[in-house]
Amino acid sequence: MAHLRIHLTFPEDRVRDPIIYEISKNFQVVPNIRRADVSDKTGWMELELVGDLSEIELTIDWLRKKGVHVDPLEKSILEG
Amino acid sequence: MSNPSVPIQSDSAAHSGVKALKCRECGRRYELLAIHVCEFCFGPLEVEYDYDVIGRKISRQSIEAGPVSLWRYKDLLPVLGEPTAGLHAGMTPLVRAERLGKALGLKNLYVKNDTVNHPTLSFKDRVVAVATTRALELGFTTIACASTGNLANSVSAHAASCGMECFVFIPHDLEAGKVLGNLIYKPTVVSVKGTYDDVNRLCSEIGAEYPWAFVNINIRPYYAEGSKSLAFETAEQLGWRVPDQVVVPIASGSLLTKIWKGFHEFTRLGLVDENPLLKVNGAQASGCSPVYQAYVSGKNHIVPVRPNTIAKSLAIGNPADGFYALDVVGKSGGQVEQATDPEIIDGMKLLAETEGIFAETAGGVTVACLKKLAQKGSIRPDELTVAYITGNGLKTMEALAGSLSQPVSIDPNLSSFRQIVNPKS
Numbered sequence: 001m002a003h004l005r006i007h008l009t010f011p012e013d014r015v016r017d018p019i020i021y022e023i024s025k026n027f028q029v030v031p032n033i034r035r036a037d038v039s040d041k042t043g044w045m046e047l048e049l050v051g052d053l054s055e056i057e058l059t060i061d062w063l064r065k066k067g068v069h070v071d072p073l074e075k076s077i078l079e080g
Numbered sequence: 081m082s083n084p085s086v087p088i089q090s091d092s093a094a095h096s097g098v099k100a101l102k103c104r105e106c107g108r109r110y111e112l113l114a115i116h117v118c119e120f121c122f123g124p125l126e127v128e129y130d131y132d133v134i135g136r137k138i139s140r141q142s143i144e145a146g147p148v149s150l151w152r153y154k155d156l157l158p159v160l161g162e163p164t165a166g167l168h169a170g171m172t173p174l175v176r177a178e179r180l181g182k183a184l185g186l187k188n189l190y191v192k193n194d195t196v197n198h199p200t201l202s203f204k205d206r207v208v209a210v211a212t213t214r215a216l217e218l219g220f221t222t223i224a225c226a227s228t229g230n231l232a233n234s235v236s237a238h239a240a241s242c243g244m245e246c247f248v249f250i251p252h253d254l255e256a257g258k259v260l261g262n263l264i265y266k267p268t269v270v271s272v273k274g275t276y277d278d279v280n281r282l283c284s285e286i287g288a289e290y291p292w293a294f295v296n297i298n299i300r301p302y303y304a305e306g307s308k309s310l311a312f313e314t315a316e317q318l319g320w321r322v323p324d325q326v327v328v329p330i331a332s333g334s335l336l337t338k339i340w341k342g343f344h345e346f347t348r349l350g351l352v353d354e355n356p357l358l359k360v361n362g363a364q365a366s367g368c369s370p371v372y373q374a375y376v377s378g379k380n381h382i383v384p385v386r387p388n389t390i391a392k393s394l395a396i397g398n399p400a401d402g403f404y405a406l407d408v409v410g411k412s413g414g415q416v417e418q419a420t421d422p423e424i425i426d427g428m429k430l431l432a433e434t435e436g437i438f439a440e441t442a443g444g445v446t447v448a449c450l451k452k453l454a455q456k457g458s459i460r461p462d463e464l465t466v467a468y469i470t471g472n473g474l475k476t477m478e479a480l481a482g483s484l485s486q487p488v489s490i491d492p493n494l495s496s497f498r499q500i501v502n503p504k505s
């Protein structure tokens with residue numbers, strides 16, 4: 001079992017999508033939300049995905065294709 | 081290696097004012113280990129101090145009697161024993177910038193000159209001095225970071241000076257000159273194929289997997305505290321005073337929040353009088369300004385951006401402390417400004433021509449934003465103002481290509497000199 005902690009940022013046209021429901025429906029991963037702040041224009045969410053690494057990676061690819069910005073929980077790690 | 085999850089208790093630990101790690105969001109407390117995230121809410125952890133204990137130990141006199149480095153403020157830094165790395169970091173000049181001030185219409189301007197920090201010529205030597213000392217206390221023998229520039233230089237140099245193993249992660253398309261600035265110290269430089277997003281994700285996973293001190297991941301709560309020393313030095317060098325306005329470059333936003341914290345700690349401990357006027361202003365490059373965008377939109381949501389600016393040291397698309405930096409700017413009554421690439425170059429040139437300080441692009445951002453704040457009247461002429469110049473121009477010379485005048489070329493004789501140069505006196 002792999003655990004991956006991520007920070008999601010939603011663009012305006014994705015804020016109302018039932019993303020978590022869709023993750024559970026389409027992938028063998030368990031999403032566990034810890035913090036979120038979603039308004040009608042933008043939003044972010046911090047969660048842990050638990051499952052096989054390959055399923056987690058498929059989930060992340062799917063999120064990116066939907067236009068959701070996926071970062072590690074630490075956000076930008078690469079510094080100047 | 082020894083077990084990094086067991087902090088070493090030195091004699092002084094019992095009397096230390098360093099209390100715990102504390103979640104910035106839910107307030108839960110954790111032991112002083114190599115951890116950075118609250119297990120409960122995923123909020124970032126920050127070092128908590130016991131200011132009563134510190135207040136009994138620290139005074140202007142005790143600080144003045146300390147070493148000529150940031151370690152004179154050791155009581156307010158998150159280490160338990162004596163410093164073991166970066167012993168010469170900090171205590172950089174605070175320059176009374178009369179000529180730059182004149183150009184900008186400011187009568188009371190100072191420049192904090194971290195272009196001459198030791199050993200690698202940027203403010204990162206402060207945070208890395210603290211991170212390395214703490215990493216050694218925690219028993220780590222390997223130190224790591226992910227960086228395109230200043231941070232990697234500093235981590236590589238500190239690791240070399242302490243005999244630690246060192247891993248530096250860089251994107252595969254980094255300029256040769258920047259890579260060389262790390263290689264000379266002989267760390268393992270890992271060039272990662274892929275986008276910046278890929279590098280970030282890989283490093284997060286490596287940080288969770290390997291028993292290393294990853295300075296800006298699991299050591300980040302300690303690392304970040306090193307930036308407070310910029311505020312401490314400023315206050316001391318101003319004759320134990322807090323300025324009215326400061327201008328601070330923003331990448332992750334950590335530096336800005338810690339400068340604010342530093343002034344507050346000094347005030348709380350009675351080392352300086354409170355200055356309720358203090359405004360903290362942020363400076364970003366237009367080509368990467370997520371904090372500026374959030375500031376002008378009036379929302380506290382940071383929307384990640386894809387960086388495209390010559391100010392590469394500030395090119396952080398999704399800043400970890402962006403939200404907290406916005407909060408500090410807001411509650412202090414400061415502002416966030418942004419500067420375009422040509423404005424950044426002009427800022428670098430202006431600083432060099434007026435004060436003789438050759439700053440990197442981040443310094444150009446700070447000067448350009450300072451200029452805008454002065455022109456708008458947001459900084460008034462008589463306000464005591466400090467601009468933080470955080471990195472050295474010798475590191476970003478490529479940014480100046482084509483923007484400086486050429487040397488005057490003459491034949492090797494006096495008449496050619498008289499004819500072509502013809503100086504007035």
Ligand SMILES: Cc1ncc(COP(=O)(O)O)c(C=O)c1O
Binds near residue numbers: 231335
């Ligand atoms: C020269 C310079 N100035 C300022 C910063 C900004 O620091 P922070 O990430 O804490 O906002 C950096 C970060 O890399 C830097 O290299």
Ligand SMILES: [Zn+2]
Binds near residue numbers: 103105107119120121
């Ligand atoms: Zn928490």
